[in-house]
Amino acid sequence: MSLNDSASRLQLQPLQPDDQLYAPLDKARATQELSKLEIFLRNSAKTPNAFAKCAFVGNRGSGKSTYLFHLEHELEQAGFFTPVHVFLDPSLESDCDYSDLFLLMVNEIADQFQKREHPVDPAELSKVSLWFAEITLDKDSEWKKEIGLTAEAEASARTGIPGIISLKILSKLKSMIVGSETSRKQIRQRLQNYASDLRARMNDFLDHARVILKTAGKPDRLLIVQDNLDRLGPREVAQRLFTTGGDMLIDIRADIIYTAPSALNLAPLDLSRIFPHVFTMPNVKVRLRSGKTHKAGIDGLVALIGRRLSLDLIFESEKVARFLAEKSGGSVRDLIRMLDDAQLQAQVDGKDRVDMASAKAAVRKAATNFTRLLRPGSVYYPILADVHLTKTEFGVPEGEATKKGVADAREFFAELIGNGSVLEYNGDDSWHDVHPAVCEIQQFQDALDKASGPQA
Structure with missing residues (x-):
């Protein structure tokens, strides 16, 4: 060399678990926090009908994403979880809400399940995707035409045929959220008006995702890692997400790790009042x-x-x-x-x-x-x-x-x-x-x- x-x-991108460049730094950090996080998740996986919710905080650049990739791999290999890693889109770093995260989670889960060759059932996917579309998009908009959703295709989608239409709908909504501040606020406001229904739709979809995993012979505990929330700024953006939307973040039926800015764990905000467990890197x-x-x-x-x-x-x-x-x-x-x-x-x-x-x-x-x-x-x-x-x-x-x-x-x-x-x-x-x-x-x-x- x-x-x-x-x-x-x-390069500065996070390293995958099998990357030869990866070097464990647990001992160098001189803390038991990372061991506590791993044991907490392992214990949670053994507890039926209870889901792990935690915040993971640390300075930007401390190596959280690389560590989380490694942890996910270890837990999946041990048969505890099937992980889905979701990165926050850079366009949301200065303006983010729980409704944005939920829509993007659904899109990422559907996309990753498709790539892993155990896709979400088209009927279940169409239920949630069409609900998102009907709640958030104008009735007289051209969105149906843009994605090729004719009346006949829409009727088929409601019975679960074909799944590609649902993926197009979710992709369309994602592009509107990350690509336009005006569209993002419009979509967000409409979803917030149906917060209870949004939570119910999310939970139904997550319940089905676990069924798919079990049928595919995978660990049926779905571990969602919502990464890059530590990049949220200014501080009030993160405060709004984790305080105003805190109940929504912890009420969905999945095991979830939310990264969070270190500054958010300072007084007067106490993340432990929102999350039962907070771990620090x-x-x-x-x-x-x-x-x-x-x-x-x-x-x-x-x-x-x-x-x-x-x-x-x-x-x-x-x-x-x-x-x-x-x-x-x-x-x-x-x-x-x-x-x-x-x-x-x-x-x-x-x-x-x-x-x-x-x-x-x-x-x-x-x-x-x-x-x-x-x-x-x-x-x-x-x-x-x-x-x-x-x-x-x-x-x-x-x-x-x-x-x-x-x-x-x-x-x-x-x-x-x-x-x-x-x-x-x-x-x-x-x-x-x-x-x-x-x-x-x-x-x-x-x-x-x-x-x-x-x-x-």
Whole structure:
């Protein structure tokens, strides 16, 4: 392997369980949270007529999707569940509702069952798809004509022939939700007006999906993983989804994992009031709360690097790889980005390996990217210095401890977590720290010196 070959192995998409690039990081995270999640799901699978509902939170880029793919595979191989992984469409990251998720879940289940060659029964699929269409679409619209649904075909669809028509209807509705804000709001409002009926239709469809799985000889516990909800922003979008729509999210008859933004698990919102179980994926600990280097964490990240790149052929020494692991703050996404930038810098400089100079250039680039997010610096850096010193949060300035001042402080802290400048560690004893790349910024160092006070 040479530097020219390295870029292709530094992609940011989630890794499938059989991908040779996958590296387990359970020990490196130094938490039992992931083991608790797996045991919770295994126990739930043994409990008839009760469905697991949980939230899974963590910083963006911490490796949640890759871990969930691996967990789904393990549980399916053990005969506990048949998983269906649903990614939130990027168009919904700034505007999402439970009704959107339900429609997209039906579409994804129908599509994945079709691809796995145990399709949903056409009659059952037509029931739910035509209900969605009749509730949400204008009676005088051209949607029937657009999908080729003639009166004769519609009558056939109601008796379950053919299933392709139902799939076309669901595909049409999905395209309207993700492609047009106006259509999305119209569809959403109409579905919300029939919330009880929507829940009943969803549950009937999910009941049938389990029958299909059992008939096909598959585990008949359907595990839906609703991913990328951690990307919801601004914060009020996620609050609306999980609070206003919380009852709907947990009332459907399926085992479900909902990813959620870390910031949503901060006061005043308590996700445990909505979900009976909340699990946290912290970033890999590269340092302990005391500031001492966490060897197990860095070793785990170096092992991850070794799965992607040959340590002997790509790096001047393992010390360079360990430096990048530490400066990533334990964020898998940031580590991959730094590796990519370091190998590119090395090639630009005509080097055949990544040396310390190339690695430091990659860290500087990450720091520069953060400076664009942390403006005005006179506001952000003193707050970040407080977080770094306390490992928890920043205090509300004296005289501003009003209800609005506290709310603004919470919102500000949520923003820092959302943009990755503050990272969460150790799901068993949660604490926070500033991203190491931010610590490289001179304005941060100046604020830290001021906050620390004169040294004896």
